[in-house]
Amino acid sequence: MKTKKEILLEFIKEYSNQYQMEEYPQLTTLFLSEKLNMQRTNISTLLNQLVKEGKVKKIDGRPVLYQLVFNENEKRDFESLIGHDQSLKEAIMLAKAAILYPSVLPKILLTAERGSGIDCFVKSIYEFAVKSKVLKNNAPYIIFDCQSYSENQNKIKDIFLENQGLIQKANTGLLFLKNAHLLDDYLLSDFLQSMQHLATNDKYKCIFICHIDSLQKITSYTLMNELDYTISIPPLKSRSLKERFDLIEMFLNQEAKQIQCSIQLANTVLHSLMLYECSGQIKELKNDIHNACANSYVRIQKNERHIELLLSDFPNHVRKGMIYYKHYKDEIDELVSSNSQYTFTGDQVLKSTALQKEHIYSTIDEKKKELKKQQLTQEETDSLILVELKKDFQEYFYRITENIYSKEQLEKIVSLKLIQDVEDFLNQMSNQYNILFETKTLYGLALHIDTAIIQTSKKQRLSPKEKNDFIQQFPEYYKQTQQFIKKINDDFGIHLPNDEVIMVMLFLICGQEEIHHQEVVTLIAMHGEHTATSIVDVVKKLSGKKSIYGYDLKLDQTINESYEELKEYILHIHQGKGMILIYDMGSIRTMAESIKIELNIDIEFLEIPLTLIAMTSVNKAHELLSLNETYQYLQEHFKDLQYVRNNSQKEALVLISSLESELVQAKNYLLEHFDLKDIEIFLIQESQIESIYNRIDQIASQYKIKGLISRQEIHLSQYTMIPLSNVYKLNAKSLDDLFTDEDDLENLFDYLQEQFEDIQIEDLKQPLIHFANKLEIILNQKIDYDTLIGLLIHIICLIDRLKKHLSPAVHFQAASDILTKDRSTVEKVKEILLPIEQICRITISDVEAATIISIIKGKEQ
Numbered sequence: 001m002k003t004k005k006e007i008l009l010e011f012i013k014e015y016s017n018q019y020q021m022e023e024y025p026q027l028t029t030l031f032l033s034e035k036l037n038m039q040r041t042n043i044s045t046l047l048n049q050l051v052k053e054g055k056v057k058k059i060d061g062r063p064v065l066y067q068l069v070f071n072e073n074e075k076r077d078f079e080s081l082i083g084h085d086q087s088l089k090e091a092i093m094l095a096k097a098a099i100l101y102p103s104v105l106p107k108i109l110l111t112a113e114r115g116s117g118i119d120c121f122v123k124s125i126y127e128f129a130v131k132s133k134v135l136k137n138n139a140p141y142i143i144f145d146c147q148s149y150s151e152n153q154n155k156i157k158d159i160f161l162e163n164q165g166l167i168q169k170a171n172t173g174l175l176f177l178k179n180a181h182l183l184d185d186y187l188l189s190d191f192l193q194s195m196q197h198l199a200t201n202d203k204y205k206c207i208f209i210c211h212i213d214s215l216q217k218i219t220s221y222t223l224m225n226e227l228d229y230t231i232s233i234p235p236l237k238s239r240s241l242k243e244r245f246d247l248i249e250m251f252l253n254q255e256a257k258q259i260q261c262s263i264q265l266a267n268t269v270l271h272s273l274m275l276y277e278c279s280g281q282i283k284e285l286k287n288d289i290h291n292a293c294a295n296s297y298v299r300i301q302k303n304e305r306h307i308e309l310l311l312s313d314f315p316n317h318v319r320k321g322m323i324y325y326k327h328y329k330d331e332i333d334e335l336v337s338s339n340s341q342y343t344f345t346g347d348q349v350l351k352s353t354a355l356q357k358e359h360i361y362s363t364i365d366e367k368k369k370e371l372k373k374q375q376l377t378q379e380e381t382d383s384l385i386l387v388e389l390k391k392d393f394q395e396y397f398y399r400i401t402e403n404i405y406s407k408e409q410l411e412k413i414v415s416l417k418l419i420q421d422v423e424d425f426l427n428q429m430s431n432q433y434n435i436l437f438e439t440k441t442l443y444g445l446a447l448h449i450d451t452a453i454i455q456t457s458k459k460q461r462l463s464p465k466e467k468n469d470f471i472q473q474f475p476e477y478y479k480q481t482q483q484f485i486k487k488i489n490d491d492f493g494i495h496l497p498n499d500e501v502i503m504v505m506l507f508l509i510c511g512q513e514e515i516h517h518q519e520v521v522t523l524i525a526m527h528g529e530h531t532a533t534s535i536v537d538v539v540k541k542l543s544g545k546k547s548i549y550g551y552d553l554k555l556d557q558t559i560n561e562s563y564e565e566l567k568e569y570i571l572h573i574h575q576g577k578g579m580i581l582i583y584d585m586g587s588i589r590t591m592a593e594s595i596k597i598e599l600n601i602d603i604e605f606l607e608i609p610l611t612l613i614a615m616t617s618v619n620k621a622h623e624l625l626s627l628n629e630t631y632q633y634l635q636e637h638f639k640d641l642q643y644v645r646n647n648s649q650k651e652a653l654v655l656i657s658s659l660e661s662e663l664v665q666a667k668n669y670l671l672e673h674f675d676l677k678d679i680e681i682f683l684i685q686e687s688q689i690e691s692i693y694n695r696i697d698q699i700a701s702q703y704k705i706k707g708l709i710s711r712q713e714i715h716l717s718q719y720t721m722i723p724l725s726n727v728y729k730l731n732a733k734s735l736d737d738l739f740t741d742e743d744d745l746e747n748l749f750d751y752l753q754e755q756f757e758d759i760q761i762e763d764l765k766q767p768l769i770h771f772a773n774k775l776e777i778i779l780n781q782k783i784d785y786d787t788l789i790g791l792l793i794h795i796i797c798l799i800d801r802l803k804k805h806l807s808p809a810v811h812f813q814a815a816s817d818i819l820t821k822d823r824s825t826v827e828k829v830k831e832i833l834l835p836i837e838q839i840c841r842i843t844i845s846d847v848e849a850a851t852i853i854s855i856i857k858g859k860e861q
């Protein structure tokens with residue numbers, strides 16, 4: 001029962017909203033007393049309480065007036081509709097447009113299945129029209145349901161068209177015609193003509209809304225052609241589960257207010273309410289909830305202030321909703337918490353989580369007990385237990401392992417024999433199925449089996465059907481798990497229940513961390529739009545595999561743009577096991593070889609020069625050669641085509657410039673000043689970078705390119721490149737000297753100075769370089785650039801350790817071999833180290849000198 005204060009506030013709200021002008025109306029105690037048939041003194045007391053609560057404002061004077069306080073947060077018109085910002089958004093936008101567009105007679109066709117919330121939607125249209133000043137506060141609001149008179153069309157005609165009939169009464173208001181499809185078309189046409197006539201001659205104004213069931217076929221010409229707007233309201237099944245939950249919440253709170261009791265229900269009841277097939281739409285949902293509350297109210301005990309809704313309070317078709325839970329589990333679980341009790345108080349929803357039992361079997365027992373209370377069948381209970389088993393188990397897994405952080409901790413609780421059995425089992429499963437298990441899987445499974453051994457029970461919690469359904473989901477683990485349980489039984493002289501097979505399988509499923517299967521990636525890269533990607537689409541469809549990708553090198557972008565784009569793509573698709581690159585022209589390979597080094601990705605190359613062969617064929621055909629001549633030319637020039645490139649040991653030096661004279665001059669200088677008897681020199685007279693890349697690729701197919709000497713910058717990581725001007729370096733004694741970048745050495749020395757602040761690197765630069773040059777002579781072995789860098793770093797680190805009186809890092813085995821076999825060389829090396837010793841005031845031992853020799857000779861690993 002509502003209190004007198006609630007009745008008073010409700011009346012004030014309804015009256016104020018109905019008669020609101022610029023502001024809410026101001027009311028006297030006398031007026032309220034007469035309207036509600038209550039004593040003025042009681043009214044005055046209640047009003048003062050509402051004033052203190054901030055719901056009503058008091059205006060002093062004679063007489064004292066009371067006014068409803070405007071609440072900005074109170075939802076009005078369309079905002080009060082559930083789904084106003086989701087499923088009803090489009091319908092509301094159209095309704096607002098129809099009301100606000102200047103017209104004396106907006107005619108709206110509303111299509112919706114019966115029970116879809118039609119009355120509420122039309123009421124919101126009316127409230128919006130009032131708020132928008134299209135209608136006055138007390139404007140007529142008339143509803144007529146044609147179904148009540150569907151067998152007597154003449155009676156309907158009289159009700160509408162007679163003097164002071166509904167059409168005239170609806171003037172300046174809203175006329176809502178429900179189930180208009182039941183009207184004869186001529187009659188509906190008469191209504192519209194009458195309204196139009198009144199609007200023309202007597203300043204008649206009305207919002208006219210016709211509703212038809214969206215399941216009905218429209219045959220009326222008037223409905224199809226004479227109405228201005230068509231608005232559709234979606235059925236309940238087309239609305240989101242979030243909206244359905246909000247509707248359930250609203251209806252349960254309404255019932256709680258009506259009976260002045262809170263309403264409690266388990267999450268399983270909400271599952272059914274959210275998923276059962278509601279053919280009667282929102283109205284059926286509301287009625288089913290109302291009837292269930294009435295059934296539950298019968299059981300209420302004296303002085304109890306709450307009722308509990310059980311599934312047995314609902315009809316059978318509602319209970320069937322639970323069978324759909326597994327199909328919508330993820331979405332439902334976001335809205336309704338598992339193992340929770342919900343309480344609807346009338347104003348809010350309270351949620352309490354059931355206390356989790358320590359053991360998974362206790363959780364199952366409690367859940368079955370709760371479902372039994374709902375009067376579910378055994379089959380329905382088994383189905384729900386299985387659906388929620390994995391989630392319940394994950395919570396159990398977390399609980400039993402949250403305080404175990406190490407195997408040493410576990411050994412204080414569980415026997416070493418059991419830990420070993422569990423560890424062997426997990427290793428076997430890991431190797432067989434290529435999966436990794438979290439460390440806590442060992443802890444959890446060992447603790448669980450330990451508890452099962454101590455508290456051995458013959459009780460079977462899971463039905464045969466539950467077990468069979470679960471095994472069918474994960475058949476690959478079943479046999480090995482059975483063998484593991486048998487081993488536990490044999491080792492500890494017990495007999496674990498068959499339920500343990502399922503529990504162990506759950507540990508395997510919940511405790512594993514899948515290895516992402518890495519594959520060798522195949523990349524097809526070709527010139528032109530959709531060339532490579534089209535081939536990839538065909539391969540994917542025929543093979544059913546996904547580890548193949550395509551890159552189309554666009555002809556209208558620069559080679560540098562293509563390089564960066566290809567690099568990003570390779571980095572994106574690489575899975576860690578390398579890549580096969582199938583390409584059509586050498587420029588792609590040249591770029592990819594550079595990318596291979598830059599990204600440190602293993603790439604192997606296959607050349608399928610379709611583009612080059614086709615270009616050659618077109619060019620020869622353009623020379624007006626015959627079919628046979630063109631074909632023979634292609635056969636001759638591509639007969640030695642190699643898909644896979646041989647690893648050649650012949651070395652080449654590549655000179656690049658657009659000026660022939662510059663190339664010839666540089667080549668002659670190199671031949672005159674350096675020993676190049678085993679090195680082939682190639683000249684590329686070209687400025688177009690892609691042509692340069694193609695030519696480099698052709699040379700690389702036959703030779704090992706030692707370096708590039710170019711007038712323009714060539715950004716290829718796989719080759720050392722110097723400008724042409726470096727050819728004429730006066731201090732270069734060999735090609736290695738020529739390709740040694742002095743800036744790189746300076747950068748190295750700067751880096752070493754930052755790392756070793758106590759060593760004056762500047763004083764050591766020249767002595768170190770002289771030492772390296774003399775070392776080459778003593779060892780009769782060329783020191784390449786990478787080895788030089790390693791040697792310099794090693795010596796600086798050696799100096800640092802000796803100055804700090806730390807043991808030097810030496811390779812004793814390698815140094816011992818050199819001291820034994822080549823003592824004289826060690827003495828020579830020590831001699832050329834003297835300048836460095838003097839600068840740094842250190843002494844380098846024989847073993848340390850021998851270690852330096854081993855670095856150059858390649859014995860230092």
